[in-house]
Amino acid sequence: MRVSFEWLCDLAGVHDLAPDQVAEALTLAGFSVEEVRPVDLSGILVGRVLEQQPHPSSRTPLWIHRVDLGDHTRTIVAGASNATPGSLVPVALPGTRVPGGTLVRDGKIAGVPAQGMLCAEDELLISDDHSAIMLLDEGHPGQRLEELLPSDAWLEVEVTPNRPDCLGHLGLARELAAALGRELDRPFMPPFTGGVEPPGTDLVTVEIEAVDLCRRYIGAPISGVRVGPSPRWLRRRLYAAGVRPINNVVDVTNYVALEYGQPLHAFDLARIAGRTIVVRRARPGETLRCLDGETRRLSPDMLVIADAERAVAIAGVIGGEESGVTERTTDVLLEAANFDGVGVRAVSRTLRLRTEASSRFEKGLSPELALAGARRAAALLAQVAGGRVHVNWVDAYPRPQEPVRVRLRPEQVDALLGVHVPLQEMEDILRRLAFQVRVGEDGYWDVLPPVFRLDVRLPADVVEEVGRIYGYDRVPPTLPGGRRTSWLPAAPSRDRRLDPLRHALAGAGYTEVVTPAMVSAALLERLGLADRVMRVINPISDEQDAMRTALLPSLLQVAVLNRNRGRASVAVFEVARAYLALPGPPRQPEEPLRLGVLRTGLSGPEEGRAAFLELKGALERALDAIGPVQVDYERAHAVGYHPGRCARVRVCGRPLGVVGELHPETMACFDLGGRAVALEIDLEPVLAMDLRRRARPLPRFPAVERDLAVVVDEAVEAAALEATIRSAGGALLESARAYDEYRGAQVPGGRKSVTFTMVFRSPERTLTDAEVNALVERIRSALAGEHGAAFRA
Amino acid sequence: MSGIEEIERRARAIAERALEAIAAADDEEALGRLRVEFLGSKSELMRIPKAFAGLAAEERPAAGRAFNRARSAIEEALARRAEELRRARLADLGASEAIDVTFPGRPPQVGRLHVLTRIQREVETVMERMGYHVEDGPEVETDWYNFEALNLPRGHAARDMQDTFFFNETEDLLLRTHTSPMQIRSMERLRRPPIFVIVPGRTYRRDATDASHLAQFMQVEALAVDEGLTVGDLKGTILYFAQSLWGAERRIRIRPSFFPYTEPSFEFDLSCGVCGGVGCRACGGDGWLEVGGCGMVHPNVLRNGGIDPDRYTGFAWGFGIERIAMLRHDVDDLRLFYENDLRFLEQL
């Protein structure tokens, strides 16, 4: 909310502090001041336009003005055309920095001397209007603008949603005074100032049909109003708070809204059919032409203000155009009402229309505020528009607000804050915030919050009030301690248990990435990964409208980004969740934690094969880093992977994912050249395995190592050969691993040679050559028998 | 060959020749050759004992001594010369085997952990030192855990602070907008205070993305529930955390604010590391950097988690992991963390 420093300080009775000091006090009391903008108008003069001519040669439309500044005249060029001869305008001379930040220079614009600037309102921080030069309705040439429009400052204050009472200067002034330890000498409820007897007893009737959505409706007829411009003090404050003056009646409603935070509306009473107000739900098909010129279709879930015939306003959101106040209005019906916050918020969202009024109502205002606002506005209308306020205004208030009483022991304040607040200080703080405190004999206090504070219901709420005014900087920092009789044994988190895997992959040359979990549903579909996808129904963009079912697309997008920025090959991994919808009605999906790895920028089938084997090796190292698990592979087909170069990864016998080269179509889908290898596996089952490492006795006898080159048909896979070797080798075969594959001159066509290294060892003795030879012979005949193997020397 | 004199003379002559040759040898290879030449099984010296057979028994010891004298003289000379040569070689090592030590090193190709992972782990480590443990939970949440149980009923204006992605029209299945649902889940799971947990994780808000806003980001949330916890404890915990992460000279402040799930609620700020809290451009002039939100757990939230608010109090605080990373590494654009330009990741 934009707050006028002058207005705020006037209400708070603060005259000795600079804007920054006030901002600091508000911030520490819970009203964060986001910005302090001084509005220094001391360098601006009033000028009178003598002549205005279009610029002869400029391509963009420019206007040349002769401006009288009292003791001299100047030529000033401007882009707006509204400063016609005779106009009074604010003038900034060269060398002046206007509040908006522009430094005015002495120069030429398209060949014409520009000896100053005619200011628009935004340049003077009066409004954000830059479309026209500000026209003054008083003053004389050469006069300092500050005499008409004193310098001020505005503060951009963030009011939290629980404090709609502070969406007005008065509420903030109370907070400021309390924070500074001062009294606010202004009662919340203004006196009633009406006095005119009504000509008839039933001036207007008000009926609230929808009592669930409207808790109070005050309809105050004010007659004999002379609509015209507001006095300068009023307009100045509206400007300072960022609101454009319109006419005295509308200005008063805006002024009171800015002062009390209570939205008000003024109808032209002559246009209220039957002098009747009905607060009801809209009828099907009903429409209303609103004050902003738009005609809106209403629906029965919207609350409207209607007269005897039709809707005249959307309750708490916007008024109707036809019933609005114009220059010809003489009798006004002032509305001060209380509408249900949830209801107003819903309507405002449906209509996509957020107004000053709706943004206040939706936070839930006190119905008591309506009366204060009505009285204040009635008094002001009498003062500035000559209106006569009728004694018997209608105040429909079927269920008055229940008083709130919070019972607490003052020690509770100390106990929650962790500091001793003296009782007197506590009471003073609450009183300055307009709370009433009754000290009971039983050690309890009855604390009655002011009627406009609907957010205080619990002892903790009262503690907060005391704490923020007492000052949290006075609460000493401590650490929780004390004797505990229960505890949780320490255990590393799931994520931390995976750190060794991350480090192993990093050591193997892969960089960890963190990518968004929301991806494009269309992309998943294109890749054939849209099965079990969770779709967001209100995405911001179709780039991010579904939860990923796999990590691979995200990793490929990382490769694309880096390729576009000049790095053709990447080696990356991510540990993150996939999201897999469950069948049936919408419910929380599975969120399996996965490892995805991708390496791109490979060329040719041989490099692809080498990278594939390296990736498998990296995976084994990475898994071994978290525990001594057994990893094996079997040929598989998987979406997005190369049909001949893809394997299922099994960890301790459980299939947990795939590893392989990517299908050329997958690469094409991302417009990536070359080849790539990737893997994706589920990690949670691994973490659930027995990952304890166990020491075994070190071998006491030497091992015997033998190589064996096995020539078999292409289709025979290393894993099958290894299985045969292991079973034929028996207990004395310690390990067997294929390490080379050869095709060529020494091997017949259609066959390949696979070389194994075998290690033999006995735990009891040194093996003799003869023993090992016998074992190798047994292995050879098993290989020959099961796989038709021949052997190379 | 005849007589002891002859043998003694020959042995002496061989030794003299050998010593001369050894002294002239100028590398270890030449010494090796001389060892074979003078001490090898086919050497002249080794033929001498064959002549002992022709000597009288009483002459043999003298002949043996002459032979041994010559042999050990040669061996000593070989060893001495070898040592001399080794010393000379080592003395020259600096010149003979010099390399250009300023030549650039050849680092192995390694990757690294993402900066957000490392920051998260650092945060966890500090908190674990204070007795907190990590809890983990679903990102696709229900309305109850994300809003309702946290004192944010439907239609509540404060829900506007957290624009939400939904999965169904009834809006009861959604992406969690904060890690706070885990407050309720942790209380439900652990049941009996003391509860000291920390929840890092992904969160989602329906915000347009720019340098300081992301629709997908990471939060860390800490929750403490026990008897007698105070605002002072909250302050102390955050101070300990901030000083552990940024250094003992840093200060914190808490400012009143509003969250429906805490009462009282605060924002917490860290004193600027550039100006020390005086005010500079890095902190926007007021000496403080906003870090996150915190507060004493609202009694309704404790109750919704199955904890008796009359007996226990609690505090919770949270912040964005990216925010910590930005403050730590001078990053000025949040999007960089998720874009994964390797040139960026490799800097951090």
Ligand SMILES: [Zn+2]
């Ligand atoms: Zn600073």
